[in-house]
Amino acid sequence: MELSELRVFLRVADERSFSRAAMKLHRTQPAVSQSVRRLEDSVGERLFDRATKDATLTDAGRLLRDYAERLLRLSEEAETAVKDLRDLRRGRVLIGANEASVHAVLPLVQRFREAHPLVHVEVRRVPARQIGAEVAQGSLDFGVLTFQPAEPRLDSIVLGQDELVMLVPPSHPLAQTREVTLSECARQAVIAHNSPSHVREHVLRLFEQQHIPANILVSLPTLEGIKRAVAMQMGVALLPRRCAESEISRGELVALSVPEIRLRRQVRLVFRKTSERSHTTAAFLATVEGNADGPGRSKRSKTPPRKEA
Numbered sequence: 001m002e003l004s005e006l007r008v009f010l011r012v013a014d015e016r017s018f019s020r021a022a023m024k025l026h027r028t029q030p031a032v033s034q035s036v037r038r039l040e041d042s043v044g045e046r047l048f049d050r051a052t053k054d055a056t057l058t059d060a061g062r063l064l065r066d067y068a069e070r071l072l073r074l075s076e077e078a079e080t081a082v083k084d085l086r087d088l089r090r091g092r093v094l095i096g097a098n099e100a101s102v103h104a105v106l107p108l109v110q111r112f113r114e115a116h117p118l119v120h121v122e123v124r125r126v127p128a129r130q131i132g133a134e135v136a137q138g139s140l141d142f143g144v145l146t147f148q149p150a151e152p153r154l155d156s157i158v159l160g161q162d163e164l165v166m167l168v169p170p171s172h173p174l175a176q177t178r179e180v181t182l183s184e185c186a187r188q189a190v191i192a193h194n195s196p197s198h199v200r201e202h203v204l205r206l207f208e209q210q211h212i213p214a215n216i217l218v219s220l221p222t223l224e225g226i227k228r229a230v231a232m233q234m235g236v237a238l239l240p241r242r243c244a245e246s247e248i249s250r251g252e253l254v255a256l257s258v259p260e261i262r263l264r265r266q267v268r269l270v271f272r273k274t275s276e277r278s279h280t281t282a283a284f285l286a287t288v289e290g291n292a293d294g295p296g297r298s299k300r301s302k303t304p305p306r307k308e309a
Contacts, residue, residue, distance in 0.1 A: 001039065001042050001043070002038075002039075003071065003072065003075055004035070005035050005036075005038055005039040005042075006039070006068040006071060006072060007072065008021070008025065008027075008032055008035040008036060008039075009035075009036055009039055009047060009061075009064070009065075009068060010065065010068055010069065010072070011024055011025055011032075012032065012036060012048070012055050013055065013057055013061065013065055015055070016054045016055050016056070017054060017055055018032050018033055018036075018055055021055075036048065043060065043064065045058070045060035045061075046058050046060065046061075047060055047061035047064060048061055085278070085279050085280070086279055088116045088118070088119055088279060088280060088283055089118045089119075090118060090119065090120075091119050091120070091278065091279060091280035092119065092120045092121070092122060092280060093112070093119060093120070093121045093122070093141050093142070093280050093281055093284045094122050094124060094140050094141045094142075095109075095121070095122070095123045095124065095140065095141065095142045095143065095144065096123075096124050096125075096126035096130075096131045096134055096135065096140040096142070096143040096144070097123055097124075097125070097126065097131075097143065097144040098125065098126065098127060098128045098131075098144075098197075099125060099222065099223050100197075100199070100223060100239075100240050100242075100243050101128070101144035101145070101146070101267065102123060102125075102144075103242050103243050103245065104144055104159050104160065104162070104242055104267040105123060105144050105159075105269070108159070108269070108284075108287060108288055108291070109121050109123070111287055111291070112283070112284050112287045115283075115287065116280075116283060119280050119283075121284075124140070126140070126143070128145055128146070128147075128197070128198065131143035131144070131145055131149070131270065132145070132149030132150065132151045132154060132270060133151065135149075135151075135154060135270055135271060135272060136149075136151040136153050136154055136272065138272070141271065141278075141281045141284070142269055142270065142271050142281075142284070142285075143269070143270045143271075144159075144267065144268070144269055144270075145267075145268050145270055146162065146265040146266065146267055146268070147265070147268075148268065149270050153272055153273055154270050154271065154272060154273065155270070155271060155272075155273045156268040156269060156270040156271070157268065157269045157271075157288055157289065158266050158267070158268055159267045159268060159269055159288075160242070160266075160267050161264060161265070161266060161267070162240045162241060162242045162264070162265050162266075162267050163240070163241050163257075163263060163264045163265070164199065164203070164238055164239070164240055164241075164258065164261050164263040165238070165239065165240075165241045165244075165255040165256060165257060165258065166180055166185055166236050166237070166238055166255070166256045166257075166258050167227065167230050167236060167237045167238075167239055167244055167247075167253045167254070167255055167256075168188075168230065168236050168253070168254050168256060169230060169231055169232075169233050169252075169253065169254070170251060170252070170253075170254055171233065172233070172236070172254070174256060175254040175256075177256060178256065178257060179256055179257035179258065179259055180256050180257075180258055181258070181259075181260060182206065182207065182210060182212055182258060182260040182261070183210075183212055185236065185238065185258060186207065186212045186213055186214060186215050187215070188215065188235060188236040189215065189217045189218065189234065189235035189236070190214060190215050190216045190217060190218075190235055190236060190237065190238070191216075191217075191218040191219075191220065191226050191229050191230060191234060191235040191236065191237045192214075192216045192218070192219050192220075192226070192237070192238075193219070193220065193221070193222075193223065193226060194219035194220065194221055195221065199240070199263070202261075202263060203238055203261065203263075206260065206261060210260075217235060218234060218235055223239065223243050226239065227239070227243070227244055227247055227253065230253060231247070231252050231253060238258070238261070240265075241255055242267065269288055271285060
């Protein structure tokens with residue numbers, strides 16, 4: 001059963017005439033008759049009563065007419081849906097990021113949404129150690145990491161730099177200084193994230209190596225909670241600067257450098273090395289690469305894989 005034959009069948013049924021249907025379809029009457037006959041052979045039933053002067057539907061014809069109309073509507077909807085994907089009027093981009101990396105991808109999402117407001121962008125919370133594997137196997141379209149993934153099938157674009165800083169409220173006695181030592185940090189009440197991470201392990205290892213107690217007195221489950229607690233003068237926090245850029249720019253928090261930590265990182269968008277992409281993922285990648293013009297902007301990475309510190 002071909003859709004083209006169903007279209008001819010419906011035109012004959014609507015016109016109640018083979019000749020008028022042929023005129024509307026710009027085909028010869030024998031061609032229309034042959035198309036209907038092939039359809040009848042396919043379903044094994046007569047669709048029109050040949051004994052009548054006009055093209056009167058049989059019981060089988062009336063039953064098939066309902067299904068034919070539904071099938072053609074579905075066909076049109078499918079064509080429209082595929083066209084919408086091509087024209088970026090629908091579709092989805094799926095990005096994996098941990099809580100600290102979400103801030104790095106938000107400006108990209110904003111620029112992409114400005115150009116393609118009907119595409120759904122989903123940023124899914126995924127632990128950093130899982131992101132490379134999930135992007136490589138196609139569970140994610142993109143991932144945001146602060147290290148070059150080891151998976152050979154992945155490429156990456158550097159989105160920017162980040163560093164670990166000590167966040168304090170503006171009223172804090174150290175707020176006017178530009179940097180602090182690890183010892184000065186340990187003399188404060190430290191607010192920390194209670195989920196394990198490479199950054200947390202790295203910082204705790206530095207405290208241990210210098211025989212300095214970390215003095216973590218408050219542990220919270222989210223970065224937003226930690227920043228809020230610092231603003232409420234409950235203590236200080238060691239966090240990536242990028243996580244608090246909005247609060248720093250508004251004067252709600254002050255970022256102090258801690259030279260002993262020396263944890264400067266490149267924030268990367270990782271993706272599969274392939275020439276075959278969906279229209280939406282290709283458009284998102286183009287948005288990211290379009291931000292690479294000019295100094296200090298994102299660029300395709302050429303560095304060899306390395307593990308996070």
